[in-house]
Amino acid sequence: MHIPDGYLSPSTCAVMYGGALPFWTFAARRLRQSVGSRLVPLLSVFAAFSFVVMMFNLPLPGGTTGHAVGMGIGAIVLGPWAAMLAISIALLIQALFFGDGGITAYGANCFNMAIVGSLVSYGIYRAFAGHSPLTAPRRVFAAGCAGYVAINVSALLAAIEFGIQPLLFHDAAGAPLYAPYPLRIAIPAMLVGHLTFAGIAELIISAGVVAWLQRAEPALLARSAPNAVVTLGKATASGRESLRRLWVALAALMILTPLGLLAAGTAWGEWSAKQFQDPANRRAIAAASFQTEVPSRAPAGLEKLSTLWTAPFPAYAPPFLKSASLGYILSAVLGTGLIIAACLGFGWGARLLAARF
Numbered sequence: 001m002h003i004p005d006g007y008l009s010p011s012t013c014a015v016m017y018g019g020a021l022p023f024w025t026f027a028a029r030r031l032r033q034s035v036g037s038r039l040v041p042l043l044s045v046f047a048a049f050s051f052v053v054m055m056f057n058l059p060l061p062g063g064t065t066g067h068a069v070g071m072g073i074g075a076i077v078l079g080p081w082a083a084m085l086a087i088s089i090a091l092l093i094q095a096l097f098f099g100d101g102g103i104t105a106y107g108a109n110c111f112n113m114a115i116v117g118s119l120v121s122y123g124i125y126r127a128f129a130g131h132s133p134l135t136a137p138r139r140v141f142a143a144g145c146a147g148y149v150a151i152n153v154s155a156l157l158a159a160i161e162f163g164i165q166p167l168l169f170h171d172a173a174g175a176p177l178y179a180p181y182p183l184r185i186a187i188p189a190m191l192v193g194h195l196t197f198a199g200i201a202e203l204i205i206s207a208g209v210v211a212w213l214q215r216a217e218p219a220l221l222a223r224s225a226p227n228a229v230v231t232l233g234k235a236t237a238s239g240r241e242s243l244r245r246l247w248v249a250l251a252a253l254m255i256l257t258p259l260g261l262l263a264a265g266t267a268w269g270e271w272s273a274k275q276f277q278d279p280a281n282r283r284a285i286a287a288a289s290f291q292t293e294v295p296s297r298a299p300a301g302l303e304k305l306s307t308l309w310t311a312p313f314p315a316y317a318p319p320f321l322k323s324a325s326l327g328y329i330l331s332a333v334l335g336t337g338l339i340i341a342a343c344l345g346f347g348w349g350a351r352l353l354a355a356r357f
Contacts, residue, residue: 001066001158001190002054002094003109004270005102005309006302007179008161009169016161017107023115024088027081028346039082040347042220045246046074047086047343048336051093052253054100055316055332057263058201060193062288064268067198067260071117071154072125072147072206077213079223080122085346087114093338098331099311108161112154121150121206122224131227134218139225140211147206148199152191155198159183159190162269169301177301179269185289189268217242254332258325273298273306 008016031039050070057065074083088110094100101109128142163183166176179186213220220242222228266275268288275281276298285294298306316331317324 001069001109001113001155001194001267002091002101002270003105003158003161004272004306005104006273006298006305007102007165007269008105008108009165009178009301010104010305012161012165012168012178013104013107016105016111020107020111020115023084024110027084030081031085039078040343041243042078043082043086043089043346044340044343045243045250046070046078046083047089047339049246049250049253050074050087051090051335051339052250052257052332053205054090054094055257055328056201056260057267058197059263059265060197060268062189062192062268063265063284064193064288065263065265066193066267068147068201068205069113069117069151069154070202070205071113071150072121072143072202073209075118075121075150076125076143076146076206076210076224077220080118083118083121084110084114086343087118089339089342089346090335093335093342095309095311097311097313097335097338098316099309099314100316102305103309104305108158112157112161116157117150117154120153121146124149125224129225129228134221134225134228135214139214139221140207143210144203144207147202151202152194152199155190155194156187158269159187162186162190171300175295176299178299178305179302180295180299181269181289181292185292186269189289193268216245250336254329254336257332258328261324261328273303 031043053070054067057067060066069087071083071087074086078086091101091106091109091114095103095106095109125139125142125146128145129136129139132138160183162179162181163186165179166182169177171177181189210221265284265288271281271285275285276295282294286292297303313319313327313331313334316328318327318330321327321330
């Protein structure tokens with residue numbers, strides 16, 4: 001679901017940046033009032049959680065791969081506005097340093113996953129959870145539904161953005177300039193994998209983390225449940241202790257990230273320009289696209305824009321390490337460190353602005 005550079009036209013990318021900007025601005029303003037609280041540490045841990053979760057690739061039908069995003073649990077714990085910024089920060093670090101998602105398509109990726117994903121997650125969760133107590137099983141069910149619906153809505157948006165490219169942007173001969181497959185192929189190709197494996201993974205993560213928090217730190221669920229009946233059966237951990245638990249759990253996930261290397265294949269719509277020219281890769285692209293004819297080479301616009309930015313650690317593989325597993329773990333640690341720095345920088349800037357204005 002990470003749209004690379006070259007799959008969307010420059011004008012489409014500009015529209016998506018324009019669509020994301022008001023949400024980023026409003027979210028930043030909302031968070032300025034909370035930067036002195038626990039929100040910045042929580043922003044860091046859930047942005048890092050989203051980053052790490054997206055490294056666990058899953059095999060999808062058609063020989064492609066996909067992953068959960070963590071948008072459901074982010075919106076539930078942080079609220080929709082903070083979740084938007086958390087996932088946007090994770091996506092920025094992925095694009096800049098690891099080449100996962102394009103720089104030109106960053107606005108589209110954030111709009112699909114961080115913005116719409118967070119709003120849908122929050123809305124579904126609030127609707128299904130109602131006024132139930134923070135520790136009610138109903139909230140676990142609501143969290144699972146929220147994550148499942150949100151990731152599929154995000155996938156649908158990405159499919160539409162892919163699918164309109166051949167219709168709107170082609171050369172004089174009718175050949176697509178950017179993403180090559182129309183809506184009738186892009187939508188089912190994207191949704192088949194997300195309605196099944198990736199959606200279920202997001203469901204399990206959202207429901208599972210809420211169930212764990214209900215036992216370990218139910219107070220963290222209060223932000224998205226302003227009208228909930230609060231019936232905490234026992235004293236909960238201190239703020240520092242609960243954050244420590246979250247970071248320990250995240251560290252365990254980092255160690256397990258090489259499991260994400262087991263899923264072979266490329267996510268649908270994330271093929272590199274070179275893959276269009278390789279016979280084996282062309283067969284894989286065709287298989288994932290309902291045996292639709294594959295262009296003999298990458299569309300001209302895609303090929304041109306795909307070289308716009310070269311990440312220093314592409315595909316989470318630091319070039320100075322021969323071990324793919326060790327490189328994956330190091331990338332998880334490096335990405336988490338960069339996310340913490342970005343969140344602290346955001347908190348510092350927000351406090352500075354709040355003091356001046």
